[in-house]
Amino acid sequence: MKLSRRQFTRLASGGLAFASLQGTLSTAGLAQEKPIKIANILDQTGGLNIYSLKQMKAVAMATDEINKAGGLLGRPLELIFYDAQSSNQLYSQYATQALLRDEVDVIHGGVTSSSREVIRPIVGRFKGLYVYNSLYEGGVCDRRHVSTGMVPGQQLDALCPYVVKELGGKKGYILAADYNYGHITSKWLQKYIRDLGGEDLAVEFIPLDVSNFSSVIARIQDAKPDVVWSALVGAAHMSFYRQFHATIGTDEMMLASTTYSIGREHVELAPEEGKGIILATSFYDGLDTPAANDFVRRFKEYTGENDYIGEYGEGGYRGMALWAEAVRRAGSAEPDAVMDALGGTSVEGAGGLYTIDGQTNHTVMNIHVAVQDDKQEFEAIRTFDQMPPIDTQLVCNLNENPNDTTQYEVQLD
Template identity: 45%
Template sequence: MRIQRRNFLKGTAALAAGSVAMPALIGRSLAADKIKLGSILDTSGIFDAYGKPMDMAMQLAVSEINKGGGLLGREIETISYDTQSDMALYTQYGQQLARRDKVDVVHGGILSASREAIRPTLRKANTLYFYNVLYEGGVCDRNIAITGVTPAQQVEVLVPAAIKKWGPKIYILAADYNYGQITARWMQKYAQEAGGEAIAVDFFPLDVSDFGSTIAKIQTASPDIVVSALVGGAHLSFYRQWAAAGMNTKIPMASSTLAIGNEHKVLTPEEGNGIMVAFNYSPEIASPANKAFLEAWGGMYGDTSAIHEIAVSNYQGVHLWAEAVRRAGSIDRMAVIEAIEDGLSIDGPGGKVTMDAKTHHAVLDVHLMEINGQKLDVVERFEQRQPIDTQAVCDLSANPDDTTQYEIKI
């Protein structure tokens, strides 16, 4: 983690000295002042598998913008903090970014808990905030822009496709916290709409790593498909034990979470092959934008294997913000927010990303994929999926002062 606050302080000190010496130049030197982008991510600790590639993606996006002449003729400077997978540090660094560093925008936060720790601070300090991660949906706040996929966008594609391919009876396994609970509800809803049926839903605390009895229970229920929203390292054991019982060739599986942190590269090809997933991004997407992105990443870091879904979300988030600033012609917070609400759109590695004015969530392409030889083969592209879950509860053009995270009733 390069913390560049020190350089920044040096820079401002020099600037201050210069401006004292030459009062006539004050106006001009301010105009050449850098735009400050605050980044707050867990680049160490237990979430660093998510945070490190996200940080790399942010650095890449900023360096691309700077190489292209910066924003409004000004260079972007990043001020990054490593929150060490500690939620308490988010509050502290969030305050620092807003009050002391006085950044123009903050990108970051990984877990929903970390987002909720800094969202009120940044709103109070009038600092624009971009949260660039797949999450459970429902945040309604004009000061935030959310560029990751929500459960409805994903599940709306995944479950009907799995039912169409394999049959109507689905068995749902999900992590036992808000993301899993909410996602499981969407899975049930879309299963019904697609003419299927959820015959069972099982929730697992995050530290459960023995799935023997679950695997037997699934066989007793004999579903056509197993759909998983399991999360984290302990839950990865499920896929392994599933394959060890030889079930991977008997009952097909779909997942809304596998591969977010590149978990499909931890499983062997035999264990992972054939599992259906749906995300915004796969490195296998054959588009010029993705090709350019992979080349740029390779050029900066050598190896592209670290790239994953939410790293790309972060990359697209930074570019979305940059585009908003360009369109606004200013870094003033309200001007940028108005640009976000005015059909802001970019072409990212995962396809076209458009901001939805009413919810400040992203409308994006969702790719249906199949894991094959530790890769995510794209099966089908579903263009411009709306964040309909959040849209059902949130309308920022009607209530611009809303700051709630709604629990979405289905």
């Protein structure tokens, strides 16, 4: 048999998609109805796979559960998984392939903001629908994009009043990763701290490969803040928590973070190094509600794994549940029909009630403030109910500008 280059690539990548599906999706199709196709593009391999491994399985689990319950609109779901290998070039290739060759009805996935910005224009060009199940810096205004994760406005609207007002963390020292996410988050932190009558003593941006924090910690001790705010990201920055523990410690100074626990940081640190760190998230495993406990139990049963799931993992299930509910409301899986039904779509999930806000296509959710105990687990402090994505709402109105596709950077002052 003679193969053209194009045929070969098609076969080879089909083989890849199929092979990577084995084991994650166990239910076969539901008979003769034409399946609804779902693409899930995440990093099964490569440096960023730590954020994707649980989410992949959560999406597969949601698909299986829906199929077992009879599918959507009487049609079975077919999940196609693409391993983007932590490379944005593959995100672009697979997003195109999913929409044009595999003709999927929806794309889930992407972790980093850069991968999202690769997928989003492709989805726009080919008139698809994209569900992004990760927390990010906020501001994306696009009807073909749904964000089901937290944005800084939601998270800080819960975390800051608790730390500044209730714990008395008036003077804050902000450390943020030196890229898009850190810069925008630090601006929001400054705004919240000032609005609450606190003071931001300093903001430091730390490049992603810096692991020696000895000078930063010396300056923190000079400045004597009540609380250190961390929006640090990645393996090198993990050293900050180790070095903070070895010098100041959370008994002496509060340490609150917007990123901690989300990349499962607390499992990487020794128990005593992470003890006392305060965080805000839309889901953590120890959240002691019947819905959360049930989700954790089912996930562990489904995957046979016993370790921490966290926000990125639950996010995949959340995104699938919200999209499926929108399909039911639309009575169709066509991207344009689902798009019109997104606003007001609501599901009861593991972290509480999730509702899509039609003005921004972002999700209203509960934010849980928690603190790490001495056993690498989190103790619930308080749940802030139904926080709206206020930052993105300030800049985005899809009801008035349905053709908008901009990512706005929120301007303060």
